[in-house]
Amino acid sequence: MNTEAWQATKISTDAFPLTIHSSEKQETVCIFGTGDFGRSLGLKMLQCGYSVVFGSRTPQRSSLLPNGAEVMSYSDAAQKSDIIIIAIHREHYDFLTELTDVLNGKILVDVSNNLKINQYPESNAEYLAQLVPGTHVVKAFNTVSAWALQSGALDASRQVFICGNDSKAKQRVMDVVRSLGLTPLDKGSLVAANEIENYPLQLFPMWKFPFYLSAVLCVFFFLYCVIREVIYPYVYEKRDRTFRLPISIPNRVFPIAALTLLALVYLPGVIAAILQLYRGTKYRRFPDWLDHWMLCRKQLGLIALGFAFLHVLYTLVIPIRYYVRWTWNNRTATQAITKKENPFSTTTSWLSDSYIALGMLGFFLFVLLGITSLPSVSNMVNWREFRFVQSKLGYLTLILCTAHTLVYGGKRFLNPSNLVWYLPSAYVIALIIPCTVLVIKFILILPCIDKTLMRIRQGWERNPKYSESALNGKTDI
Numbered sequence: 001m002n003t004e005a006w007q008a009t010k011i012s013t014d015a016f017p018l019t020i021h022s023s024e025k026q027e028t029v030c031i032f033g034t035g036d037f038g039r040s041l042g043l044k045m046l047q048c049g050y051s052v053v054f055g056s057r058t059p060q061r062s063s064l065l066p067n068g069a070e071v072m073s074y075s076d077a078a079q080k081s082d083i084i085i086i087a088i089h090r091e092h093y094d095f096l097t098e099l100t101d102v103l104n105g106k107i108l109v110d111v112s113n114n115l116k117i118n119q120y121p122e123s124n125a126e127y128l129a130q131l132v133p134g135t136h137v138v139k140a141f142n143t144v145s146a147w148a149l150q151s152g153a154l155d156a157s158r159q160v161f162i163c164g165n166d167s168k169a170k171q172r173v174m175d176v177v178r179s180l181g182l183t184p185l186d187k188g189s190l191v192a193a194n195e196i197e198n199y200p201l202q203l204f205p206m207w208k209f210p211f212y213l214s215a216v217l218c219v220f221f222f223l224y225c226v227i228r229e230v231i232y233p234y235v236y237e238k239r240d241r242t243f244r245l246p247i248s249i250p251n252r253v254f255p256i257a258a259l260t261l262l263a264l265v266y267l268p269g270v271i272a273a274i275l276q277l278y279r280g281t282k283y284r285r286f287p288d289w290l291d292h293w294m295l296c297r298k299q300l301g302l303i304a305l306g307f308a309f310l311h312v313l314y315t316l317v318i319p320i321r322y323y324v325r326w327t328w329n330n331r332t333a334t335q336a337i338t339k340k341e342n343p344f345s346t347t348t349s350w351l352s353d354s355y356i357a358l359g360m361l362g363f364f365l366f367v368l369l370g371i372t373s374l375p376s377v378s379n380m381v382n383w384r385e386f387r388f389v390q391s392k393l394g395y396l397t398l399i400l401c402t403a404h405t406l407v408y409g410g411k412r413f414l415n416p417s418n419l420v421w422y423l424p425s426a427y428v429i430a431l432i433i434p435c436t437v438l439v440i441k442f443i444l445i446l447p448c449i450d451k452t453l454m455r456i457r458q459g460w461e462r463n464p465k466y467s468e469s470a471l472n473g474k475t476d477i
């Protein structure tokens with residue numbers, strides 16, 4: 001944080017601690033290090049009613065510290081409190097070994113991050129515990145940035161992952177985290193420190209697979225449509241159809257990507273159910289690939305929703321496109337010249353209005369799924385309500401969008417004249433996964449099968465030996 005911003009924050013906090021009453025004893029917290037993070041955290045603690053003592057190599061020179069905080073040498077400061085926050089980079093921890101006596105029995109809070117994932121053989125917190133063994137090391141605050149501490153920014157950065165071997169020490173630190181208005185999440189023993197330290201270094205870990213999959217789908221279907229709708233007419237009819245590249249073809253790729261990804265959100269659930277039926281138990285872990293796939297369904301669903309939005313936007317502009325208007329005018333003029341009337345067809349009207357209506361209903365539910373996945377909304381519903389929307393209405397969305405595409409295809413569906421170089425229309429390929437998921441799901445909800453699946457989910461087992469072997473740590477398939 002630059003000094004001006006820092007100065008601004010500092011002045012604004014001269015109006016002093018917000019929550020303390022003179023009678024209550026102020027808890028003292030010691031912070032080692034007067035850098036960006038130490039100062040931000042110290043300021044936040046003062047505002048929340050703590051008294052703060054900084055340890056510094058140069059106490060006399062620490063000008064930028066928040067009003068009301070004391071600063072002294074590391075060993076003097078360590079004696080002022082039993083909670084010491086080490087706001088120092090791991091590379092500079094070694095001097096702490098000289099303070100072993102004064103730190104003995106104290107709670108050391110390791111807030112450090114590294115520059116890259118698994119930079120060291122052990123986590124910084126475990127390294128600190130090795131350096132000063134007589135202390136209780138607790139990992140905390142590393143996922144909160146100095147800036148977020150002051151600006152109270154995004155919700156995500158308010159989550160403070162905690163881990164440590166001593167539960168009392170962990171509890172003390174979680175109380176401090178809560179009193180700063182942050183959300184502590186206990187991740188267990190100090191072994192979890194490595195994962196916690198890697199966390200701020202990851203970039204959208206749950207979005208990687210969905211993004212790559214979407215990119216592959218888009219490229220595949222774009223090239224597929226270019227072959228069918230630009231190259232084929234050029235090779236066989238010497239017609240230039242490149243004008244289809246900016247809108248016509250994207251308005252095939254986006255809806256097809258939306259439908260395929262939507263189906264891929266529900267396919268793992270169906271595979272999981274088949275696995276549970278086949279194994280006759282729910283007590284065996286799903287294979288890793290299925291686990292990871294189940295965990296990133298939300299991201300797949302949200303990307304699918306994004307493609308559906310694009311499809312609706314591209315569809316809205318159909319009537320204003322030159323190519324469409326020219327085709328309509330030309331058709332009208334041809335009819336007038338050839339005096340050939342094109343009789344109104346109720347069936348065609350039914351078909352076209354129904355597929356559009358199905359698309360709109362499907363899109364409405366799609367948006368509802370997206371809204372319920374917003375943390376502020378999903379925190380308001382209980383698990384059953386959430387599952388009802390996400391699973392039941394989710395399947396209804398899939399049914400409507402699949403029906404929308406089927407009716408859109410209508411009679412052209414499997415008409416051989418629609419094949420181009422033996423390639424069917426792109427949407428025919430796009431329908432394979434959604435129809436497969438819906439057919440299997442339909443079989444799974446047949447009462448005879450659903451009853452068995454429900455029993456399995458309530459803990460029944462075809463032969464209990466599986467769970468015993470799983471409990472004895474026997475690996476899964």
Ligand SMILES: Cc1cc2nc3c(=O)[nH]c(=O)nc-3n(C[C@H](O)[C@H](O)[C@H](O)COP(=O)(O)OP(=O)(O)OC[C@H]3O[C@@H](n4cnc5c(N)ncnc54)[C@H](O)[C@@H]3O)c2cc1C
Binds near residue numbers: 267276282373374394
């Ligand atoms: C726009 C959009 C937003 C989405 N947002 C989210 C989101 O925020 N969070 C989210 O999780 N998903 C989200 N999804 C994905 C999807 O809606 C959900 O994962 C949904 O719950 C999947 O339902 P399902 O029936 O396929 O599987 P689930 O209901 O998750 O069940 C999957 C399988 O797990 C097993 N199972 C389920 N319940 C039990 C049980 N009680 N005991 C034992 N085994 C059980 C069964 O084998 C079941 O088939 C979103 C999707 C879309 C399109």
Ligand SMILES: NC(=O)C1=CN([C@@H]2O[C@H](COP(=O)(O)OP(=O)(O)OC[C@H]3O[C@@H](n4cnc5c(N)ncnc54)[C@H](OP(=O)(O)O)[C@@H]3O)[C@@H](O)[C@H]2O)C=CC1
Binds near residue numbers: 036092112142144145
């Ligand atoms: N900045 C941020 O947003 C976040 C930082 N962190 C973690 O907090 C810790 C501190 O980060 P940050 O405040 O940005 O770092 P800075 O470099 O800004 O401050 C580190 C402080 O450590 C002290 N220190 C002690 N010994 C040494 C030494 N040998 N060399 C240099 N400094 C020393 C210094 O204080 P003095 O001179 O008073 O002794 C110095 O100001 C790091 O572990 C970082 O990973 C975690 C989350 C977010």
Ligand code: HEM
Binds near residue numbers: 311315404
């Ligand atoms: C407001 C909602 C929607 C409307 C008005 C709508 C309308 C349309 C129209 C007019 C077409 C024909 C496009 C063309 O001929 O160029 C179409 C095709 C299609 N739509 Fe939608 N749609 C909607 C929502 C959806 C949703 C939510 C999905 C899937 C998740 C979807 C999937 C498809 C597919 C796969 C096609 C076939 C694309 C192709 O191969 O040409 N649509 N839709």
Ligand SMILES: [Fe+3]
Binds near residue numbers: 035036037
């Ligand atoms: Fe810094």
